[in-house]
Amino acid sequence: MIGYGKKIHRSESPTGVWSDRKRRKPQLGYPLLGGVGSTVSRVKLAKPQAWFHERSIMKIPFQERKTKLRGVLDIITGCYPSFLFGGRLGGILPVFHFHDVTREYLEPYLKYLSENGYKTVASKEMGEYIRNGVSVGDKTVVLSFDDAWASMHEVVFPLLNEYSFRAITYVAPSLIEDAVVGDRFVTWDHLKDMSNSGLVDVQSHTWSHAMIYDDDVVVDWVKPDYDRSLMAGPVIEMNDVVTRVTAEMLGRPLYRARSRMSDALRYIDDPSVHGECVAHVNANGGAEFFKGESWQEQLMNIVLSGKGRFETEAERLAEIKRELARSKEVLQLALGTKIRQVCMPWAVGGDLAEETAKAAGYETMVADELYGKRFLVKGGNPYRIMRLKHQYIYCLPGNDRKTVFSC
Numbered sequence: 001m002i003g004y005g006k007k008i009h010r011s012e013s014p015t016g017v018w019s020d021r022k023r024r025k026p027q028l029g030y031p032l033l034g035g036v037g038s039t040v041s042r043v044k045l046a047k048p049q050a051w052f053h054e055r056s057i058m059k060i061p062f063q064e065r066k067t068k069l070r071g072v073l074d075i076i077t078g079c080y081p082s083f084l085f086g087g088r089l090g091g092i093l094p095v096f097h098f099h100d101v102t103r104e105y106l107e108p109y110l111k112y113l114s115e116n117g118y119k120t121v122a123s124k125e126m127g128e129y130i131r132n133g134v135s136v137g138d139k140t141v142v143l144s145f146d147d148a149w150a151s152m153h154e155v156v157f158p159l160l161n162e163y164s165f166r167a168i169t170y171v172a173p174s175l176i177e178d179a180v181v182g183d184r185f186v187t188w189d190h191l192k193d194m195s196n197s198g199l200v201d202v203q204s205h206t207w208s209h210a211m212i213y214d215d216d217v218v219v220d221w222v223k224p225d226y227d228r229s230l231m232a233g234p235v236i237e238m239n240d241v242v243t244r245v246t247a248e249m250l251g252r253p254l255y256r257a258r259s260r261m262s263d264a265l266r267y268i269d270d271p272s273v274h275g276e277c278v279a280h281v282n283a284n285g286g287a288e289f290f291k292g293e294s295w296q297e298q299l300m301n302i303v304l305s306g307k308g309r310f311e312t313e314a315e316r317l318a319e320i321k322r323e324l325a326r327s328k329e330v331l332q333l334a335l336g337t338k339i340r341q342v343c344m345p346w347a348v349g350g351d352l353a354e355e356t357a358k359a360a361g362y363e364t365m366v367a368d369e370l371y372g373k374r375f376l377v378k379g380g381n382p383y384r385i386m387r388l389k390h391q392y393i394y395c396l397p398g399n400d401r402k403t404v405f406s407c
């Protein structure tokens with residue numbers, strides 16, 4: 001155990017000073033929900049609310065949205081390497097990404113790579129290749145596993161050993177700070193074990209892997225059907241303690257969310273108001289509350305009584321700096337290795353994140369860029385490394401290879 005941060009917990013506590021922004025434009029977001037009128041008429045129509053949400057999502061920069069149109073544009077603008085379409089590997093270095101895996105799922109990919117004579121490199125070689133043109137040799141790929149799920153130690157590590165492959169795992173230290181054996185993420189001892197073996201290259205996935213609110217309009221609530229994953233739950237507080245929205249916070253308002261590492265300014269909603277929403281639901285039947293007729297208007301009335309605020313540009317910069325510097329520092333201290341690469345959660349990194357990563361001493365950064373190449377080439381941008389879905393491993397030249405259309 002090392003001394004940084006605390007385990008994610010579920011309490012809420014007030015932070016900051018609340019401006020009057022909500023008061024200045026209290027109803028602008030809601031006319032679409034039923035016309036200018038009472039609070040009731042603004043919140044009671046479910047369908048327009050969904051439509052409004054869609055419209056709200058459209059305001060997020062195109063390059064941060066994983067849409068079908070984006071996929072098509074990527075194909076026609078040549079973002080994908082030619083080996084996906086039956087061509088040669090041709091001196092490029094592809095990077096494949098996985099998350100949580102089982103042995104049955106992962107092993108066939110490793111088998112394909114092994115039987116077809118591929119070798120693997122990790123972050124150091126990636127940096128030397130893209131920055132200095134140091135060759136990695138033919139038939140070389142990078143395997144990466146995001147988030148360091150428990151399966152990284154239970155499944156991936158022994159398989160890497162069996163197949164003599166190396167892989168990178170990207171870790172957000174705040175997520176594993178107090179992890180114990182049996183948790184969903186690996187423990188520090190697991191990470192040390194894997195790192196010491198030389199088979200696993202542990203690198204940074206920022207400090208907290210955070211989603212933040214970037215708008216002050218309520219788009220939904222934590223209802224009994226809330227099913228966002230832990231990391232997709234927007235952060236409520238992100239100082240030493242990272243607190244996120246979870247399914248237990250029934251009644252909590254939800255706003256449009258984007259990655260902390262985007263250039264978005266974070267909206268900090270009024271803690272007394274969301275606390276009151278949750279208390280109101282608890283006092284009125286919990287999950288049963290949402291079967292009533294007027295639950296949305298009751299909650300919206302509470303929300304409209306509060307005041308939130310947007311963070312300042314200085315606060316945004318300070319948080320982005322901390323996300324990058326602290327993750328690097330904590331991992332280096334715990335593992336005694338060099339943390340040279342950061343992988344942006346959801347591959348979203350704004351201009352600010354890129355500049356800050358450079359200043360924090362990262363040599364390379366995994367992040368999307370509109371129309372960027374989804375592979376590494378010598379002389380490419382080291383701060384916009386883009387990866388490929390692991391399913392495309394089967395498109396690599398070899399026996400029984402597939403094409404992008406049959407993967």
Ligand SMILES: [Zn+2]
Pocket residue numbers: 146147205209345346
């Ligand atoms: Zn991740």
